[in-house]
Amino acid sequence: MVTKQTEQTKIKKVLIANRGEIAVRIIRACRDLGIQTVAVYSDADRSSLHVRYADEAYHIGGPLPRESYLVIDKLIDAARKSGADAIHPGYGFLSEREEFSEAVTDAGIIFIGPPPHSIRVMGDKLAARETVKRAGVPVVPGTEMGLTDDELLAAAQHIGVPLLVKAAAGGGGKGIRLVRDLADVPGQLQIARQEAESAFGDGRVYLEKLVEGARHIEFQILADMHGNTIHLGERECSIQRRHQKLVEESPSSFMDPELRRLMGAMAVRAAKAVHFVNAGTIEFLVDKDKNFYFLEMNTRLQVEHPVTELVTGIDLVKEQIRIARGRRMGPTDSVLEPKGWAIECRINAEDPYQNFMPSTGTITTLNVPTGPGVRVDTGIYSGYEVTPYYDSLLAKLICWGEDRAEAILRMRRALDEFTIMGIKHNIPFHQNLMNSFSFLAGLFDTKFVEERFSMTTYEEPFEESDLETAAIAATLFAHRQRQLASQVVQRGTRDTSNWKWVGRWERMHR
């Protein structure tokens, strides 16, 4: 089963099958390694940063992802034309599609990611669950795949409520139904099957115990083709809304050395169970008694990978490329003691005062925070247009400190410096979150933002003196604009023509 592919391959040119901040991030790693880069872009991205930063750029179609970033043939075609010897998929889009990894490999191009087999098994939630369970990794109590309604009903009695009915092909929070009363199970099963059938074309469902008050804690995995598999510690991702992560940190304030050792060992075991190679993430649910359960594996680079980079000093994208080349990865041991503390805030084009409504438009002014311990990964610039075609991530603000308190203080300072004008964004949410007692104390679970956080509770009232200063500034600004405008108007309002006026003036000064 295990085929050892240990010969080293050269990578001289990488095509990045993605856009936005992650494409820029990957280009930077390639530059550091002296590797040429190829960007691909849709009609909406001609002026995007990843296109401008890359050595070469290929247009691949319309603004909708299914017309461009999701079209395998166009990507492989661009790779062939440019002579790229490897493709990096980034996250989202085609990054976890087995057929893409296969098509790339079949075209004789290196896929910077895991082999198709790993993607396939981990992409099917039930298969993933069964595989890691067989390897001895704890999973949330639940049923196997392919059971009939009668079998599921019997199983529901054993698992107990509350429980979740989940679609085998679901993901991103879709295709999940909550049952709090055993009597509701038959009805919910029927609805879930219908939904799954229409949404994913796959009516298989399974049951899973709902772990209440759970935290979402994940482990970064690195594995090379020489049989080395390690973890780089955990990331705490419980601050989320509608299953979208908003803030991530490493380490987790909930972690202790013993739990890290235990969970890390299980994460490595889960990755090995699917013969995983390259960078991936094992997600766990952890209950308040520190029982942990395997949730799923993401077989790609994560959005929140920078927090791990800051507390380990490891450049994950460079390691991905090194591994894809067939070389031994740099780090050799799992990380049991992270250095300091890192927190990431996802800056999204969403208005926290309007129920996180997405915002589109042109960014008129951008001022990005800098200084000690501050990193910003972004694809935006002043003049950038936020379109409705892609996700709302504008930037990732990542702050590092000696400890959690310093990281939070730096984050507050950096959030205050971060200026994005022209569209609505969620920086005020992060500012308020960084002021909330629950966050400061590290007391939260995955339901915290949705159920126990509100923008009004932690918002500091405006100081009277600040209101006055802002009012003075606004008025002086308006006054200036008015004066400038009136000067322009006045030029034409002389009662005589300018030629006559100049003539008189010259005569006067003769």
Next chain:
Amino acid sequence: MKYLTTINDKTFEIDIQGDGTLLVNGEKREVDFRALGPAFYSIIMNHLSYELVIEERQEHQVEVFMQGRLYDAKVMDERAQLMAARTAMLMADSGEIAVKAPMPGLVVATPVPEGQPVKAGQTVIVLESMKMQNELKAPRDGTLHKVHVVPGQSVEQNKVLVTIT
């Protein structure tokens, strides 16, 4: 020139006189205000230093970003105040309100049929954009007069989706 400037329901009377003297509600203020570049400004008042980003959003509406917070200011000179008072009287009871698309997107659902009463805050349109479903709500009580779109339709920004009377 006298201005009435409102921020967060608080109104300041600001008088900028010909010699540059600045009065706030009749009291003199020493203000050093400098333009630093497009949108960037600096103010020093009583040795307190502030960096600001100031942009005009629409007529009389100015956004001020200062020390990590955004202030929405309404700046009205005397003439503008007069005009606004007059328009407000005309607008007072014009009946129809249009719910417009805040961004381009795909209409997912039109949950309220024409002719049905709606409450303020009730969802009247579900619009999908940026991979998210967004519920657009009625701004006030009334009757759903007309639905201008159908589910599955792509709409541009500012397209009128429903009207409420």
